[in-house]
Amino acid sequence: MGPGKKFADLIVVGDGIASRALLYELFKERTTPLDVLCLSASEFSSPCSLSSTATVCLDGITKGHSALGDMLVQAYQNFEIFHEQNRLPGVSKGTHRVELASGATPNDREQFLRRYGNNIEMPCYFIHPHQFLKALEQTRVRYENALVTSFQKSGHLWELKDREGRLYVAPKVVWAVGSWPKAPQGIPPHQSVMGHYLEYSSVQLGDESWSLDIKGEGGLKVIYRAREHELLVGTVSEKSRVETPDWALLTRKLNWAKRRFPEIPWDTLGPHKARVGSRARGKGMQPFWGPVEGQEGLWAVANFYKNGWSYAFLAARQLASALTS
Numbered sequence: 535m536g537p538g539k540k541f542a543d544l545i546v547v548g549d550g551i552a553s554r555a556l557l558y559e560l561f562k563e564r565t566t567p568l569d570v571l572c573l574s575a576s577e578f579s580s581p582c583s584l585s586s587t588a589t590v591c592l593d594g595i596t597k598g599h600s601a602l603g604d605m606l607v608q609a610y611q612n613f614e615i616f617h618e619q620n621r622l623p624g625v626s627k628g629t630h631r632v633e634l635a636s637g638a639t640p641n642d643r644e645q646f647l648r649r650y651g652n653n654i655e656m657p658c659y660f661i662h663p664h665q666f667l668k669a670l671e672q673t674r675v676r677y678e679n680a681l682v683t684s685f686q687k688s689g690h691l692w693e694l695k696d697r698e699g700r701l702y703v704a705p706k707v708v709w710a711v712g713s714w715p716k717a718p719q720g721i722p723p724h725q726s727v728m729g730h731y732l733e734y735s736s737v738q739l740g741d742e743s744w745s746l747d748i749k750g751e752g753g754l755k756v757i758y759r760a761r762e763h764e765l766l767v768g769t770v771s772e773k774s775r776v777e778t779p780d781w782a783l784l785t786r787k788l789n790w791a792k793r794r795f796p797e798i799p800w801d802t803l804g805p806h807k808a809r810v811g812s813r814a815r816g817k818g819m820q821p822f823w824g825p826v827e828g829q830e831g832l833w834a835v836a837n838f839y840k841n842g843w844s845y846a847f848l849a850a851r852q853l854a855s856a857l858t859s
């Protein structure tokens with residue numbers, strides 16, 4: 535092995551929720567002897583997980599209608615169990631509410647009634663991404679800043695090269711890079727879909743966390759994280775591909791939020807930041823986790839789109855045993 539090479543039993547590329555949930559499962563739930571290296575490009579580009587409104591909620595989904603719906607319910611229930619068993623910092627409970635915009639189309643109305651009926655209020659977990667990701671960090675994992683630019687097999691080992699030319703070698707690799715464009719062959723492709731929102735801090739709106747999702751007219755999402763005193767205002771599903779804050783869009787959403795919540799003292803809330811995250815949407819919104827076909831020793835955790843905070847723990851549970859066997 536050359537002097538510049540770093541060796542590990544397992545390399546995980548990516549340091550968002552997909553990676554952190556997996557490494558937590560590997561080290562907290564099992565006594566794994568694996569030497570693990572986690573490489574991430576987070577110093578070049580913030581992970582989507584840090585620009586996420588991060589709620590976990592069933593949102594009107596019930597079992598028995600589609601395989602994807604069943605998986606979403608399973609992921610939600612799995613997250614509930616994870617939370618009850620681990621009680622990590624950065625997660626609190628509250629209420630999620632949905633309503634229809636006054637200008638919703640008949641089609642929006644029909645979809646809304648089919649999905650929610652009269653169940654417009656439901657329990658919800660509110661995640662503070664920074665705190666929760668920190669709580670999932672593993673002391674036994676070597677975390678390194680490295681933007682992986684090439685990827686090849688040499689015998690039974692994977693050789694990863696970063697943009698500085700450094701080499702990382704392991705027999706097993708997990709690719710968990712969110713919506714980054716370049717993926718090894720065999721991983722289902724995705725489209726990047728942006729989400730834009732405003733984040734106010736030091737807001738006092740009571741002791742309960744809540745969120746409101748208005749359907750129709752392009753949608754509006756307003757979230758209050760009581761424990762962290764944060765108020766988020768933004769989009770639900772924006773087709774825009776803009777990676778910088780879309781201030782025109784955000785101003786429209788903010789004005790809508792002001793009309794919907796006249797009781798909030800908007801003018802005294804203080805400064806706010808705009809956040810933009812890039813979500814990976816697979817075909818038919820299908821997530822992927824498991825071994826990559828035709829690429830021995832390579833696994834992927836990909837295409838979490840709007841449900842990364844629950845999918846990550848289901849994927850972690852199902853992948854961890856395969857990785858340690």
Ligand SMILES: Cc1cc2nc3c(=O)[nH]c(=O)nc-3n(C[C@H](O)[C@H](O)[C@H](O)COP(=O)(O)OP(=O)(O)OC[C@H]3O[C@@H](n4cnc5c(N)ncnc54)[C@H](O)[C@@H]3O)c2cc1C
Nearest residue numbers: 548549550552575576582583586589682712729811842843
């Ligand atoms: C505005 C918004 C709101 C959302 N709301 C919710 C919600 O309420 N509930 C929910 O469950 N989900 C929500 N999501 C989706 C959720 O946040 C994502 O699905 C999840 O964060 C994706 O996590 P990830 O680990 O797959 O990717 P990321 O968090 O993007 O992490 C990818 C990692 O890979 C690294 N990386 C990429 N390429 C390379 C490379 N070449 N070399 C090395 N490292 C690399 C990056 O640096 C990063 O560390 C939302 C997303 C957005 C944008």
